[in-house]
Amino acid sequence: MSVSPAFRRLWAGLSLSNLGTQLSVVAVGLQIYDITRSTFSVGLLGIFALVPLVLLGLYGGALVDAYDRRRVALFSAVGLWVVVLGLVIQAVLGLESVGLLYGLVALQSAGFAINNPARTAIIPRLVEPRLLPAANVLQTVAWNIALTVGPLIAAFLVAGPGFGAAYAVDAVLFTAALWALWRLPDLPPMVGADDKPLKLGLGAVIDGFRYLATRPNVRMTFVVDLIAMIIAMPRVLFPAVGVIFLGGGAFTTGVLSAAFAAGAVLAGLFSGGLVRVVHQGRVIVVSIAVFGLAVAGFGGLLLGIGPSHPGAALLVPLVAAGSFLALAGGADAVSSVFRQTILQSATPDDMRGRLQGIFIVVVAGGPRLGDLVLGTAATWTAESWAALGGGLLCVVLVLAATAAQRGFWAYDARDPRP
Numbered sequence: 001m002s003v004s005p006a007f008r009r010l011w012a013g014l015s016l017s018n019l020g021t022q023l024s025v026v027a028v029g030l031q032i033y034d035i036t037r038s039t040f041s042v043g044l045l046g047i048f049a050l051v052p053l054v055l056l057g058l059y060g061g062a063l064v065d066a067y068d069r070r071r072v073a074l075f076s077a078v079g080l081w082v083v084v085l086g087l088v089i090q091a092v093l094g095l096e097s098v099g100l101l102y103g104l105v106a107l108q109s110a111g112f113a114i115n116n117p118a119r120t121a122i123i124p125r126l127v128e129p130r131l132l133p134a135a136n137v138l139q140t141v142a143w144n145i146a147l148t149v150g151p152l153i154a155a156f157l158v159a160g161p162g163f164g165a166a167y168a169v170d171a172v173l174f175t176a177a178l179w180a181l182w183r184l185p186d187l188p189p190m191v192g193a194d195d196k197p198l199k200l201g202l203g204a205v206i207d208g209f210r211y212l213a214t215r216p217n218v219r220m221t222f223v224v225d226l227i228a229m230i231i232a233m234p235r236v237l238f239p240a241v242g243v244i245f246l247g248g249g250a251f252t253t254g255v256l257s258a259a260f261a262a263g264a265v266l267a268g269l270f271s272g273g274l275v276r277v278v279h280q281g282r283v284i285v286v287s288i289a290v291f292g293l294a295v296a297g298f299g300g301l302l303l304g305i306g307p308s309h310p311g312a313a314l315l316v317p318l319v320a321a322g323s324f325l326a327l328a329g330g331a332d333a334v335s336s337v338f339r340q341t342i343l344q345s346a347t348p349d350d351m352r353g354r355l356q357g358i359f360i361v362v363v364a365g366g367p368r369l370g371d372l373v374l375g376t377a378a379t380w381t382a383e384s385w386a387a388l389g390g391g392l393l394c395v396v397l398v399l400a401a402t403a404a405q406r407g408f409w410a411y412d413a414r415d416p417r418p
Contacts (some may be wrong), residue, residue: 006184007126007135013180014119015142019174023157024108026257027166028101030158030250033252035096039383043236043375046368048102053360053368061116061238063356064121073118080111081336084171091164109368117357124344125187136340140333141268147261147329155254211355217281218355219409221339222362224398228288228332229366232295232394234325235260236371237383238275240243245302246318255318256325257376263326264333269282280338281411285402287335292394294328298395299387336363342411383404 029042049220053061063072074126127135157166234258242252298321305317343359377386404407 004126004410007123008060008185010119010122010126010180012137013176013178014139015146015176017174017177018146019086019150019153020141020170022146023154023166023173024084024170026151026154026254027158027163028087028105029236029239030103030253031163032098033089035098038239039155039236039375040379041098042184042239042382043371043373043378044237045102046371046375048106049109050368050372052106054115055113056110057113057117057357059357060361061117061355063114064118064357067189069118069122069125069189070181070184073115073122073184074181076111076115076176077174077181078225079176080108080115081171081178082176083108083111084167087167088164088171090169091162098099098263104353112392113357113360116360119181120360122184122187132344133337135342135373136337136344137268139340140337141265144261144264144268146335148258148265151257151261155250159250191395213306214407216380217411220281220342220401220405221284221342222358223401223405224284224288225335225339225399226366227360227401228291228335228394229363230370230373232292232374232387232390233367233370234295234298234328234374234376234387234390235367237378237387239319240378240383241302244307244309245305246314246321247312248314248318252318255322257320260325260329260332262322263329263331265352266326267330269338270271280342281407281408284335284338285398285409287331287338288398290331291335292398294324294331294389294391295394296388296391298324298328298390299384299391302384303382303388305384 002118029045032045033039033042053345060076083104085108087101090100091102123130123135123139154166157169234394238253238256242255244247246252248255301317301320301324305314319323340359343355374386377390381389
């Protein structure tokens with residue numbers, strides 16, 4: 001980070017704001033479950049987040065390629081901050097409106113769809129190409145520290161001062177992102193190979209998809225992540241697991257969320273040797289297979305415990321469940337580092353915004369759609385069967401996709417062919 005002071009400031013500011021974001025993510029899920037006592041209602045958050053994410057994520061990527069990336073990131077961050085203030089107000093007033101919460105999540109997702117591609121596309125302009133894997137490791141570690149600490153703080157605040165306190169802390173921490181983006185230098189767009197500035201519109205978005213359609217290795221990074229997130233991401237199950245299977249309510253929800261992220265943090269801290277790996281496609285495939293098996297193990301554990309509705313947290317099963325989720329989180333983090341690295345290193349600068357727009361639709365939209373899929377599966381069967389079946393199906397589909405696209409298994413970072 002000493003090589004690039006601008007990256008250091010951006011990393012620090014976004015790390016703090018990401019912590020606050022996780023407070024709100026967990027608090028919204030807990031608040032909706034507190035109002036409705038329905039896992040399906042929590043899972044329905046996925047649709048309200050996914051639709052604006054898809055609609056604006058693709059266009060937001062084009063904005064990043066057409067305008068100054070610093071300004072796009074800064075203006076969208078201000079919009080996100082206003083939405084957080086809306087969460088604070090509704091909680092303080094005690095409105096308990098599920099519809100209002102869905103609406104605020106939709107607005108938050110719309111802002112995120114523009115903000116995230118902008119700030120991610122900024123990074124290759126701040127660090128050298130050889131340092132991109134290390135920069136992505138730092139980003140992943142910071143993000144997952146937020147995922148670890150955020151749910152625990154959220155559970156503490158929700159159980160104590162209440163939902164309003166959790167959202168208020170998010171609003172304060174988010175100012176760190178505003179400061180970091182304000183301090184960045186101007187980052188005007190770079191012209192493409194034809195030396196003509198990008199004309200913003202539907203054509204620019206379509207050009208991004210056309211480019212992706214001809215780049216099988218980059219495309220596979222999206223495919224395998226969608227499989228994992230839609231089929232096997234278990235986070236929507238945590239509120240019900242904390243009531244029905246493991247006990248402890250909000251406390252257990254926070255512990256399970258934190259365990260997943262803690263595994264990702266540990267994977268990042270001990271991944272120094274991985275940044276020198278050249279066959280990055282293989283690492284991604286193996287990581288996602290491990291992710292699926294770990295989620296299946298989590299589901300199998302719940303199946304063995306059964307829906308006993310314990311009055312207090314079952315500590316031994318909770319530790320075992322946390323261990324499975326930590327393994328899943330670590331595998332997901334390793335996959336994330338190399339998927340992002342392949343995208344950044346194999347994509348020209350004038351296409352990075354649009355590809356990052358598609359990337360954020362996949363990375364953020366996949367888990368949201370997964371919330372709906374697993375939430376619905378849990379309603380039809382049980383939370384245990386949803387996790388077990390989803391994890392095993394994830395492994396099967398990832399191996400099938402890799403068999404269909406063998407070039408991804410042979411991807412070599414020394415010759416990054418998209």
